[in-house]
Amino acid sequence: MSKKNVKRFGLLLTVCFIFTILLTGCGGGGTEQGSEAGKEKVLVIGYDRDAEILDTIKTAWYSDALIYIHDRLVSRDYDFGYQPGLAEKWDTSEDGLTWRFYLVKNAKFHNGDPVTAEDVKWTFDTILDPDTGSPFRGDLAAIDRVEIVDEHTVDIILKYPFPNLLFVISNTAGGIHPANAYETYGDDYGTKVVIGSGPYKLVEWIQGDKIVLEKNEEYDWNPDWMEHQGAPLIDKLVFRTVPDENTRMMEVEVGGIHLLRDVPTTYVDKFEENDDLIVHRGPSTRLGYLAYATDKEPFNNVLVRRAINHAINRDEIVEYVLRGIGGPAYGYLPPLLKDEYLEETEDLAYRYDPEKAKELLEEAGYPNGFKAVLSSDNSTLNSRMAEVYQNMLKEVGIDTEIRLYDSASYTGMLREGKQELFVREYSWPNADILDWFLLSDQFPYPNHSRWVDEKTDELIKSAAQSPTWEERAKGYKEVQRYLIDQAVWCPVYIPEKIMVARKEVLNFKFHPWMLMFQDGFDIAVE
């Protein structure tokens, strides 16, 4: 190696070194919670996954940031009650087909334009346009058209009575956008620009890293039910993506994150002992269940399905797997849905009774049990559940082989219909979850338990299309009674919702579905 070449090598190294220094020196704007913040009140919330696109119309993976960027016609209070939002009131025609919404007059979008009936019409028309490819279109299938009555009044006209309209339009997906947003902002809409009329505005989105929102100083159209009125107290909300669970939990302990909305039960004891952290727990809308392909032998036999229900010791699962943070489930909806939840679920329940399970299996023609495949996704909780189910089923003679899948493969497998027994969990605050999972026109997916049954279709459709909310609730109770009788699933547990906040987070109000940061949440600044 000549001297010249050594020099060249040295030069290469030096160039690389300088390049690195330059690269690392030219970093981004620093951390929000650190020096940049000063006296600014910044709240950092941690998530395992980032948004795909910040557009409620085009995604089904709604980042929480969208809750605060947009207002919806209807809001939901801490008890899941429907309350005014952008609409200060609404009324329904006698036939239940026309819903008239009266908009608040002072609401403005982040671009300064007033919120009008035209914006509401544009938002819903865009979702309903098949060319948009909106995943939300199915939820709005009951809507025939949207008509502008005057600048601040809009009619939603339905094809058939649909009392659940209030729920659907109060979801994140019901966020109102300014008319012609796509034409005005082009391809940047949903990535660099998102315009709503909500309490927070988008500042920046660094994909895979964080979404930063700042408070909308002009916001004073909060619904009356909120304790706090006017602009939010916290200046900035930062939605940070930290995909690794361990890292995310460590971040909240050291203060890099102030709030975590979903904490695994394994961390609860540790966090409760930490003086810097406050663990908030409450009822959730999650339900874990063991499902089976009801169109395949032997699961097409109701006796076998009932036997499986009797074979699972729910109390033990709650105590040992959920560490007591949750409760057993015997029905198909979480009790938190107080209007629709069937009160006599407990009385109708298939309690843990392995002897009864064996008897039922014998009666069904399986005196020696049978063999089956038990599938699950590879998440920590579900793969553990699969092992526990395997042991419990073995006790009554059902011999299972566990197969684990990553989540996309799992969905693919269910869609292809290869499942026998399988582990599932849902999280949803409305009885319409039963429509998605059990109506025959949802076969083969999301009707993954492959339940094609005329009576179920009839009961669900008549409940969903009831003229009033009360009749709808009554109808869904009937649905649940029938599902329990048929043992369509084996409901197992309802975990508690566990959130953890650092002690700096003030006025924390627990909500099982979404947090209302605009409702007086605050953060202490040192």
Add this chain to the structure above:
Amino acid sequence: MLKYAIKRIILAIPVIISMTIIVFLILHLAPGEPIDLIVGPNVTPEVYESIRHKYGLDQPLIVQYFKFLGNLFRLDFGDSILQQRPVSRLILERLPVTLKLGIAGFILSVIIAIPLGILAAVNRNTIIDYTCMTGAMLGMSLPTFWFGLLLLYFFAYRMRIFPISGYGTWKHLVLPAFALGLTDAAVTARMMRSSMLEVLGQDYVRTARSKGLAEKVVIYQHALKNALIPIVTLLGMRLGWIIGGSVVLETIFSIPGLGRLMIDSIHSRDYPVVQGSMIVLTSAIILGNIIADILYAVIDPRIKFD
């Protein structure tokens, strides 16, 4: 040299095309579709099919592949199905982050490995040699992600010297760059040691010593130059791994780089993004190899370009 480089680049094209076929097949044969993640669970079969149609996923696989290949020749990687933006834009946003981490790790590994290798070779079979090489052996056997977690636990969680995760300042880069650099350094240090030992046993080194030159001069002026030749080749090849090496670390340290993009897209079956980032990764490795070959010939005059 230019002719040689061009020839190598042309030869790389079939490699890239074969890679696209393999990646395309593996991705599409795996169960699951990106549409499931776009639409969520509450979708009617009709909406589902209409979205599949929108992204051309209802077409035969072979048609999808040739469409993709046709676009590729125009340097168009297509649009991400989930993020609904051009893949090239997504990659360009993420690439600088990964490069920054990769280059920092690479430089750290060079700075650590070369002196360590020399030290071990010069003090062959002494306690210094054994310590250095045991360290290197450990570095080679420890998985990068585990080492990263250890660094994170001690320096960020326990001592709170560095931030645990995130991206933006030089402080965010220190721990992942060390995790990447130290494991990489282990291989280079072992290579450096054996290369140095080989050179130290050669006649011209003996001649230099017999001339009465100081040991320092013998090692640094005479032996080192030749011992570095294989190292340069090795480092050239590692250049390609600057992009591919940090995939797991980016998840642990929440760094929004290309590796994270790739992993997330594999999980969500976002085919165009996986294909696009795999092409970038393969090209980087091929480019690294070409650079290594060229450097080799530039440094060692005995090697000619054919």
